[in-house]
Every structure is written in C-alpha cells, then in structure tokens.
Amino acid sequence: MNKELHEMKYLAEKVADLKAKGLYRTLPVNQGACEPVLQLADREVINLCSNNYLSLANDARLKEAAIKAIERYGVGAGAVRTIVGNQSIHEELEKALAEFKKVERCFIYQSGYDCNIGTIQAICDKEDLLISDQLNHASIIDGMRMVKATKQVYAHSNMEELEALLQAAQGKYHNIFIFTDGVFSMDGDLANLPKIVELAEKYGAFTYVDDAHGSGTMGSHGRGTVDHFNLHGRVDFVVGTLSKAIGVKGGYVACKEVSYQWLSHRARPVLFSTTLSPADTAAAKKAIEILTEDDSLQKQLWDNSRYIKEKLTALGFNTGHSETPITPVIIGDEAKTMRFSKALLERGVFVSAIVFPTVPAGTGRVRVMVQAKHTKEQLDKAVAIFAAVAKEMGIIS
Structure with missing residues (x-):
C-alpha cells in the first residue's frame, strides 16, 4: 500500500x-434553533448572518x-416523486x-441550489445561448x-451590454435565455x-430569475422581486427558496x-434523489399560508433593516448600495475581513466574513442579515460592538 498517497498530501x-x-x-456549532440570539458552545451571540429573514425557522406554527x-x-417520503415519493402534502x-406567486404551476425541489442545477439543464440545449449577469449566484453558474x-x-x-449581446445573437441560436438574480446576495x-424583461421581449429571449433572497422579503406579502416590479406573466422561470425567509428547506x-x-x-x-420530507413540506406550506394572510413579519424585517x-x-x-435587507459592510482586504469577523464574534456578534472567490478579490466584507424578530436593543448592542472593533482595527475613525 502506498501510505503517502492515501495521506492526501495535495489537499494538506x-x-x-x-x-x-x-x-x-x-x-461554528449552534446549540439551539436559529434565533436572533444564538447559543454557541461557550457564549451567547447576536445572530446577524442567517437567512432566516422572517424569523420563521423556529416559529411555533411551523413546528406544529x-x-x-x-x-x-412519516419522517421520509421513501422514494423519488416519480415512484411513490409524491405524497399529497x-x-x-x-x-x-x-x-401565492400568481403563476400557473410551481415545481418543488430539495433545495434552491437543486432548482438551478435541475432546471437549467432541463430547459436548455446545446443549440441555445445562455446569457448571465456577471454577479449571478454560483448555482446559476453551475x-x-x-x-x-x-x-x-x-x-x-x-443593460447596454446585455442589449448588444442580444442584438448580435439574432438568428444564430435555437433559444436565448437571460439569467439573473432578483436580489444579488452579496451586495443587496x-x-x-x-429593462431585462423589455429587452427579452424585444429580442425574443426567455427570462429566468433566481429570486432566492427576494422570496419573502420583496413585493406584496413577500411574493418576490417579480411582484415588486409588477411583472407577473412576463418572466418565464422564477426560482424561489423555502430555506431563507420561509424558514424551512427546499x-x-x-x-x-x-x-x-x-x-x-x-x-x-x-x-434521482428522494424528495422533501413531509415535515419540511408541511412547515413550508404553513409559512406560505402565514405570508398570504399577514405581512407584519415582512414589515418588521424592513424596519429593522433600515x-x-x-x-x-x-x-x-x-x-x-443595497436596496434590500442585505447590508454588506465592505472591508476590502480578505485577511483583515476575516480578522474583523473573528473579533466581532469574540465580542458577541456573529456575522460571517465573505471573501474571494465568493466575491471579487479585494472586496471582502461582512454581510449583515437582520431578522424580523431582532429587537432594537439587540441591534443597538451589535452596532456598538461593530464600532468598537472597527475603531481598534482602523477600519473607521
């Protein structure tokens, strides 16, 4: 046996x-539910880095x-949906x-990532042209x-560059698809x-929007970015997630x-993969019912965000230049960003560092993500810690 080979030296x-x-x-290891305040192994910290926008991940109604x-x-569907895994729930x-989304149908997947992996390869062929925004999510790229x-x-x-690409593509491809995030997750x-829809209609292209961070946060009652811009019926594919504002999985x-x-x-x-568990499915359905009936959590989220x-x-x-509840705090240097995040955690604020390759080199940031159920006292305490650490590190004066 080649022991050196199996020690994975190249990965080390x-x-x-x-x-x-x-x-x-x-x-990190969270000892409990995803709440505005988390219990890590050795301390309580203010949670400013989850996608649990509407604080539904531990909601009593969803748990029930x-x-x-x-x-x-039961606890599992037992098979893929095409066999016996397609339950009434x-x-x-x-x-x-x-x-809720005001569309003909919605097709569920096991995760938001699976939505893009599964849908793009299913609807596009080698004779097509796929046009993507430079900052689209990794799952669209993959x-x-x-x-x-x-x-x-x-x-x-x-939009000028997008139109130039569309003009040059006329008559050369079977289909043209424009892919974009609805809310860009790193900058908000x-x-x-x-304009994208206008250009798509002008040049005969299909539109595909990944609205993972717009679902539950944008539009009436959280219906998303398409609703925010009143574009119902004019966007061909809209991806939403059940694991962010909805608080569950899928x-x-x-x-x-x-x-x-x-x-x-x-x-x-x-x-080729077993579908969502019954518990996840039922909890997500309850969340949609809550959003349909009441937009108070969305209003609380936006109030805390502002x-x-x-x-x-x-x-x-x-x-x-965020326009959404995502607030990037841009530091620049990657290593300094990591140190800033670590120092904040030591003082009691959990906010993750986002560095290259997730964002372009030299634009490292911590991404502040508030929840509907954060109190003003919690946010004030977090801001005070931000200020103290940043001044010590020379980030602000």
Whole structure:
C-alpha cells in the first residue's frame, strides 16, 4: 500500500495555504434553533448572518405543522416523486405556492441550489445561448456549466451590454435565455428586471430569475422581486427558496403548466434523489399560508433593516448600495475581513466574513442579515460592538 498517497498530501498543502493566507475557518456549532440570539458552545451571540429573514425557522406554527405531518406521513417520503415519493402534502405545497406567486404551476425541489442545477439543464440545449449577469449566484453558474450551450456574460446590471449581446445573437441560436438574480446576495442590490424583461421581449429571449433572497422579503406579502416590479406573466422561470425567509428547506420554480410537465420528466435532482420530507413540506406550506394572510413579519424585517443600515452608515462604514435587507459592510482586504469577523464574534456578534472567490478579490466584507424578530436593543448592542472593533482595527475613525 502506498501510505503517502492515501495521506492526501495535495489537499494538506491546499489547507496549509489557506491557513497561511488567514482564510482558514472552522465550522461554528449552534446549540439551539436559529434565533436572533444564538447559543454557541461557550457564549451567547447576536445572530446577524442567517437567512432566516422572517424569523420563521423556529416559529411555533411551523413546528406544529411539521409534527402533524410526521404523524400522518412519516419522517421520509421513501422514494423519488416519480415512484411513490409524491405524497399529497407535496401537491398541496405546490398549489399553495402557485397561488401565492400568481403563476400557473410551481415545481418543488430539495433545495434552491437543486432548482438551478435541475432546471437549467432541463430547459436548455446545446443549440441555445445562455446569457448571465456577471454577479449571478454560483448555482446559476453551475447550472449553466452543465449545458453544452454557448454562454456569454454581461457586466453587472449593464443593460447596454446585455442589449448588444442580444442584438448580435439574432438568428444564430435555437433559444436565448437571460439569467439573473432578483436580489444579488452579496451586495443587496436589485436586478433591473423591468429593462431585462423589455429587452427579452424585444429580442425574443426567455427570462429566468433566481429570486432566492427576494422570496419573502420583496413585493406584496413577500411574493418576490417579480411582484415588486409588477411583472407577473412576463418572466418565464422564477426560482424561489423555502430555506431563507420561509424558514424551512427546499426550493421551487414558478412557471407555466407546460414547463412543470417537462421538468417532472427531466429535472435530474427530482428524478434521482428522494424528495422533501413531509415535515419540511408541511412547515413550508404553513409559512406560505402565514405570508398570504399577514405581512407584519415582512414589515418588521424592513424596519429593522433600515434601522441598522442607517446606524452603520452614520458610523462611516462602507455599506455599498443595497436596496434590500442585505447590508454588506465592505472591508476590502480578505485577511483583515476575516480578522474583523473573528473579533466581532469574540465580542458577541456573529456575522460571517465573505471573501474571494465568493466575491471579487479585494472586496471582502461582512454581510449583515437582520431578522424580523431582532429587537432594537439587540441591534443597538451589535452596532456598538461593530464600532468598537472597527475603531481598534482602523477600519473607521
């Protein structure tokens, strides 16, 4: 046996390089539910880094729905949906989502990542052109890589460049698809969906929006970025997640009936992996019911978001140009960003460092994510810790 080979020396060298650059991290361990305040192994910390926008991940109503579903359906679906895994609760969730999103159908996946991986490879062919915003989420990029089609990228939100690509593509491809995030997760800005849709209709292209961070936060009652811009019926595929504002697990594609029928035959994550658990499905359905009936959590989220943005900006932090509850605090240097995040955690604020390759080199930041149930006292305490640590590190004066 070649012992040296099996010791994975090549990976050990890569890990050592991360440590040398100050980019190595260990996984934190949360001892309880995802709440505004977390209990880590040795301390309580204010949680400013989860995607639990509406504080539904530990909501009593969702937990009750999950428990009842387990009692009726069991803990697992037992198979993929095309065999015996398609339980009535899955059909009920899809119907509730379609009504909520104001579309013909919604097709559920096991995760938001699976939505993009599964849908893009199912709807696109090698004769097509796939056009992507430069800052689209990794799951869109990975989904596009799985298709042997021509790919082009336009500079972030540059509509002139997008139109030039569309003009040059006329008559050369079977189909043209424009892919964009609805809310860009690293900067919190919105896609220019009205213009994208206008150009798509002008040049005969399909539109595909990943609205993972817009679901539950944007639009009436959290219906998303398409609703925010009043573009119902004009966007062909809208991806939403059930694991962020909805507080559970999974994802879905809002689409036409014929798109649903095709995906049920060709979406590989659904065809080859067991579907959502009954508990996840029932909890997500309850969350959609709550959002449909009441927008108070969404209003609380936006109130907290505006509150902390104003305070951080007033202190002199670079918070970019966010238009959503995502607030980047841009530090720049990757290693310094990691040190800042670590120092904040030691003082009682948990906010993750985001560095290259997730964001471009030299734009390291901590990403502040508030929840609906954060109190003003918790946010004030977090801001005070931000200020103290940043002054010690020379980030602000």
